[in-house]
Every structure is written in structure tokens, then in C-alpha cells.
Amino acid sequence: MQKIRTALLSYGMSGKVFHAPFISFHPGFELIGSWERSKKLIREDYPSVKSYATMEALLEDDVDLVIVNTPVETHYEYAKKVLLAGKHAIVEKAFTTTVAQAQELAALAKERGVKLAVFQNRRWDSDFKTVQKIISDKVLGEIVEAEFHFDRYNPLLSPKSHKETANSGAGILKDLGPHLIDQALCLFGLPESVFADIRITREHSLVDDYIDILLYYPDFRVRLKAGFFVREAIPSYMIHGKKGSFLKPRGDVQEDDLKLGKKPNLDTWGKEPKSKEGTLHTEIKNDIFNAKVPTLQGNYYDFFDGVWNSISNDISEPVTAQDGVHVMQIIEAAIQSSAQKKVIDL
The missing domain is CATH 3.40.50.720 (NAD(P)-binding Rossmann-like Domain)
Incomplete structure (x- = not known):
């Protein structure tokens, strides 16, 4: 090799x-x-x-x-x-x-x-891979709406000065935002237009720390949210179709395990606890299905x-430069939308 x-x-x-x-x-x-x-x-x-x-x-x-x-x-x-x-x-x-x-x-x-x-x-997070499979399997029917969250409860400013100093790369829109945006584009492609609300909610913060982005597709909408004042988290992934819904809490363990010094492998790495399984409630072959769904294994190794x-x-690269261009197009449209309080066509 x-x-x-x-x-x-x-x-x-x-x-x-x-x-x-x-x-x-x-x-x-x-x-x-x-x-x-x-x-x-x-x-x-x-x-x-x-x-x-x-x-x-x-x-x-x-x-x-x-x-x-x-x-x-x-x-x-x-x-x-x-x-x-x-x-x-x-x-x-x-x-x-x-x-x-x-x-x-x-x-x-x-x-x-x-x-x-x-x-x-985050394309190789266990929770996102599971969401991706649910959508690709078309078990929800025609998608009506999806909502992705990357929420935290942390009112304190980061000790890393580059994260809290007003500069062109700081703020939650360019920190957590790219994860949410890339996942949405990976699943659904580029939207037709964007509406966004970008705010500062923490005391003494100089950079944006709350985003609410709405992506307009011809037949459905995708909402992306992130903030630092969510003490009681709702499901991080909520997808609703004309036949049913899938709700999934954020459960990928890789970042936490890596911070603890654990080393990646190809066997047990990236397996979520059973308690983090998502709920699928839909209609399959005229029967109502309402149960937990096993989470796929995640692995950044891929x-x-x-x-x-x-x-x-x-x-081709696993995530291309053009993918990066598309994420930046959404970010720029979101900034423009929030400033002008209007929907921005791409």
C-alpha cells in the first residue's frame, strides 16, 4: 500500500x-x-x-x-x-x-x-448515517420537512480567543453551521433559496452564537438550528414525510471517545449506545410501524x-472542494438574509 x-x-x-x-x-x-x-x-x-x-x-x-x-x-x-x-x-x-x-x-x-x-x-457520524439510510430507503414517503439541530447548553465564552474575537471566521455559523449545512446538502442537494436568523444571545459575546436557517426546496423545507441555550435537547434530527416520521437524538460517540484518548479501530469504533436509537413511525406495506431503529456504526476512518x-x-475526494463551495454559498446567503430580513434566491 x-x-x-x-x-x-x-x-x-x-x-x-x-x-x-x-x-x-x-x-x-x-x-x-x-x-x-x-x-x-x-x-x-x-x-x-x-x-x-x-x-x-x-x-x-x-x-x-x-x-x-x-x-x-x-x-x-x-x-x-x-x-x-x-x-x-x-x-x-x-x-x-x-x-x-x-x-x-x-x-x-x-x-x-x-x-x-x-x-x-460529520457525514460519518452514526446518527447521520442512520438518517441517510432512512431517507434513501424511502420509508417516510415523500419528504415534507426536515429539521436538524446542533444544540448545546454553554452560556460561557470560549477560552480560545480566535473563537470569540470578531473576525471573518468566528461565530457559530462558520463553526457548527457547516456541519448542519453539509449534511442537508448531502441529503437533499442545493436548495432554491435561503432564509436565516443569525443572533448573539450570550452576554458579552462579540460573535454570532445562534442560527436558524430555512432552506427552500420545491416541495419541502429543511430547517437548521444551532445555539448555546438548549439545556433540555429535543431530537437532533426530525424528518417528516407523507407516510411517517423519524426522530433521532444526537448520539455519535466518536468525539467523546477521541477526547478520552481512545484509539480508533474497524470493529467496535463508533457504535452508539442502544438508548440513543431513533424512533421510526410510519406506514410500510399498509401496516403501521412504530419502533426504535438500530443505529448504524459511525467511523471517521472512512x-x-x-x-x-x-x-x-x-x-474524487470523499468531500470535494465543490462541496465546500456549496456550503459557503449557503453561509453567504444566510448572512445576507439575516441582515436584510428577506429570502435570498441562490
């Missing part, structure tokens, strides 16, 4: 939790190291790798793939440098801060003949395996 030499642009939470464990576990990757500005931490977990003092040193090294896992407002600048250096890239969400930046990166990757993937790992296949076999 061809080894893809991979480096990170930071080794904070995302590098330590979401990327390094899968890169080091997948037989097709070799973790080379990370750019570390102040704290030198990666060698504590991976003693044989390098800690780069500068991004230039990293790009000059024998590296095939670079993961851009830095604050959102830096994604465009850093990803562009990676692509210009002839390296493949994975860029975290939000892909960029504008549609124009996303389109430029997509075009540059194509021009340079390198792969560019967006890290929308994203990285898709990247390996994309590079090794010259096929």
Missing part, C-alpha cells in the same frame, strides 16, 4: 483528537509531523515525528498531504500556500470565509493537479480512507 506522507498545520485539539489518531492508524498514511508555533506537544504522543518551526519548513519537506486545521480565517491563506507547493490538502470546516475564496482554491487544486478535500467528518483512495487511485 502506498504511504501518503502527511503533516498537520497545528497540533491543538483538532490535530490531537480528529486527525492524528486516524492518520497514524490507517496503513496508507505516514504521520510526518506538525507545525507547532509555541507548545511542542506532538512528540509526546508520536515520538518519531517532526515538530516544524515554520510552515515553510513543513512545505519544503518530503510531505505529500497537508491538513489545514488552523482557525477558519487562516484557511484560505494556508490552503493556497499548500496547493501552490504542489501538496494535496485537507481543509477543515468552514472551508473558507467567502464563496470567492472557496472557488479560487477549487480552481487552483484542479490547475495544479492535486487533491483538495474538505473535512466534513473519510481518511476516501482521501487515501482519492490520492492513490486518482478518484
Whole structure:
């Protein structure tokens, strides 16, 4: 198996939790190291790798793939440098801060003949995979409406200054919003128009921390919501069709397990507890079905395996740059809609 030499642009939470464990576990990757500005931490977990003092040193090294896992407002600048250096890239969400930046990166990757993937790992959450199967199986009949939530209860400001300082990449719309938007687009494609309400609800907050986005499709609507004042959560996925409904709480265990230092595997990884199963209430072959539905297994490994296949076999990325462009189109439309208090046609 061809080894893809991979480096990170930071080794904070995302590098330590979401990327390094899968890169080091997948037989097709070799973790080379990370750019570390102040704290030198990666060698504590991976003693044989390098800690780069500068991004230039990293790009000059024998590296095939670079993961851009830095604050959102830096994604465009850093990803562009990676692509210009002839390296493949994975860029975290939000892909960029504008549609124009996303389109430029997509075009540059194509021009340079390198792969560019967006890290929308939530496509491989156990709960979303289950929702995806319910919809693909058409057991609800014609979809009338869907509502996805990414709710939390956390009134305190983040200690990470880049998350709370007013900048082009800060705020819940570009933090949790891309997860919800990408999942909606993955299931239903681009909508015809967008309406959004974007607010600040936490005391002393300088960035948006509440979103309510309505996507208009010809025959149905999809609502996407996220906020920090939901102490008693409702189901994170609610899909209603002309034959029935499916309600699913958020239950994917991967992030929590990774934060605890657990290592991914291909057997038991990403299995939700039975208590998080969704409820399917519908009509199947003229019989009413109302019961819990087993949750599919999630595994972020599949994203990285898709990247390996994309590079090794010259096929499409598991989440393409164009997917990233589409998410940014929804984000820009949402900002415009909230500011103007009107529906924005795409």
C-alpha cells in the first residue's frame, strides 16, 4: 500500500483528537509531523515525528498531504500556500470565509493537479448515517420537512480567543453551521433559496452564537438550528414525510471517545449506545410501524480512507472542494438574509 506522507498545520485539539489518531492508524498514511508555533506537544504522543518551526519548513519537506486545521480565517491563506507547493490538502470546516475564496482554491487544486478535500467528518457520524439510510430507503414517503439541530447548553465564552474575537471566521455559523449545512446538502442537494436568523444571545459575546436557517426546496423545507441555550435537547434530527416520521437524538460517540484518548479501530469504533436509537413511525406495506431503529456504526476512518483512495487511485475526494463551495454559498446567503430580513434566491 502506498504511504501518503502527511503533516498537520497545528497540533491543538483538532490535530490531537480528529486527525492524528486516524492518520497514524490507517496503513496508507505516514504521520510526518506538525507545525507547532509555541507548545511542542506532538512528540509526546508520536515520538518519531517532526515538530516544524515554520510552515515553510513543513512545505519544503518530503510531505505529500497537508491538513489545514488552523482557525477558519487562516484557511484560505494556508490552503493556497499548500496547493501552490504542489501538496494535496485537507481543509477543515468552514472551508473558507467567502464563496470567492472557496472557488479560487477549487480552481487552483484542479490547475495544479492535486487533491483538495474538505473535512466534513460529520457525514460519518452514526446518527447521520442512520438518517441517510432512512431517507434513501424511502420509508417516510415523500419528504415534507426536515429539521436538524446542533444544540448545546454553554452560556460561557470560549477560552480560545480566535473563537470569540470578531473576525471573518468566528461565530457559530462558520463553526457548527457547516456541519448542519453539509449534511442537508448531502441529503437533499442545493436548495432554491435561503432564509436565516443569525443572533448573539450570550452576554458579552462579540460573535454570532445562534442560527436558524430555512432552506427552500420545491416541495419541502429543511430547517437548521444551532445555539448555546438548549439545556433540555429535543431530537437532533426530525424528518417528516407523507407516510411517517423519524426522530433521532444526537448520539455519535466518536468525539467523546477521541477526547478520552481512545484509539480508533474497524470493529467496535463508533457504535452508539442502544438508548440513543431513533424512533421510526410510519406506514410500510399498509401496516403501521412504530419502533426504535438500530443505529448504524459511525467511523471517521472512512473519510481518511476516501482521501487515501482519492490520492492513490486518482478518484474524487470523499468531500470535494465543490462541496465546500456549496456550503459557503449557503453561509453567504444566510448572512445576507439575516441582515436584510428577506429570502435570498441562490
